[in-house]
Amino acid sequence: RRCNLIACSSKYVLSQMHPMWQGPLAVPGGDRQSPIDIVVRKSVFDSELKPLVTEYNPETCQQIWNNGYSFLVEYDDTTDKSTLKGGPLQDKFRLCQFHFHWGESNAWGSEHTVDRRLFPAELHLVHWNSDKYSLFEEAVMEDNGLAVIGVFLKVGKRHEGLQKLVDALPAIRHKDSVVEFTRFDPACLLPVNIDDYWTYHGSLTTPPLTESVTWIVMKQHIEVSHDQLAVFRSLLFTSAEEDVQKSMVNNFRVQQPLCGRTIRSSFS
Ligand SMILES: NS(=O)(=O)/N=C1/NCCS1
Numbered sequence: 001r002r003c004n005l006i007a008c009s010s011k012y013v014l015s016q017m018h019p020m021w022q023g024p025l026a027v028p029g030g031d032r033q034s035p036i037d038i039v040v041r042k043s044v045f046d047s048e049l050k051p052l053v054t055e056y057n058p059e060t061c062q063q064i065w066n067n068g069y070s071f072l073v074e075y076d077d078t079t080d081k082s083t084l085k086g087g088p089l090q091d092k093f094r095l096c097q098f099h100f101h102w103g104e105s106n107a108w109g110s111e112h113t114v115d116r117r118l119f120p121a122e123l124h125l126v127h128w129n130s131d132k133y134s135l136f137e138e139a140v141m142e143d144n145g146l147a148v149i150g151v152f153l154k155v156g157k158r159h160e161g162l163q164k165l166v167d168a169l170p171a172i173r174h175k176d177s178v179v180e181f182t183r184f185d186p187a188c189l190l191p192v193n194i195d196d197y198w199t200y201h202g203s204l205t206t207p208p209l210t211e212s213v214t215w216i217v218m219k220q221h222i223e224v225s226h227d228q229l230a231v232f233r234s235l236l237f238t239s240a241e242e243d244v245q246k247s248m249v250n251n252f253r254v255q256q257p258l259c260g261r262t263i264r265s266s267f268s
């Protein structure tokens, strides 16, 4: 408890040293960092939470690229074509990208956990508040700037919708590689039931780590095959020019102190 208080009370918290980010990253505030463990019995049912409304337009899908930490599928967010509203959100949020975090083995890889349960991977669909701001870069600095949907992945049957994305990965094996990627509907990656979720106020889990995120973590996971996940692990953190090639695995942040935050659930 004491160590948590130190982490929460200090003006700056040093996020876990991470080789990819060359040393500790001080983040402002530090009392609403992510990811966290979701302790189910401590979450509070909120009957005011509405169903989530996603309206994704596959035509806004543009490219897929390896940013040296994960791979991102990027969407045209110059207009309100792919949006998220409802749930805990007061405003309309625009989809800008989605990406994943995963482990070197199926035993771990997710950033959030549920009662300490780890999943082999976690999908993040990143949206910014287009009612209040005009650019992601602006929204990322504001309390109510971002909304990220987290979906856990479990190893099981092959995910047909994911395969188009998996087939594109060999073309972006190295850091900074990018290929055109169009007409992909991210709704196919959502679980059947999107009405059951946990929500809390937190931060980005990769730079700039700003405390601007309303997290919406789905209770229901999706299934992908072992082979599909293995292709994620065939990506590299390193660029083609580097001598030593490093497999892109374990690209998750260590969990952060809850600092007294309440996690609400949309289900009882
Ligand atoms: N993993 S995450 O979605 O919380 N982090 C991000 N950093 C920049 C855009 S999304």
Ligand SMILES: [Zn+2]
Binding pocket: 099, 100, 101, 124, 205
């Ligand atoms: Zn993420």
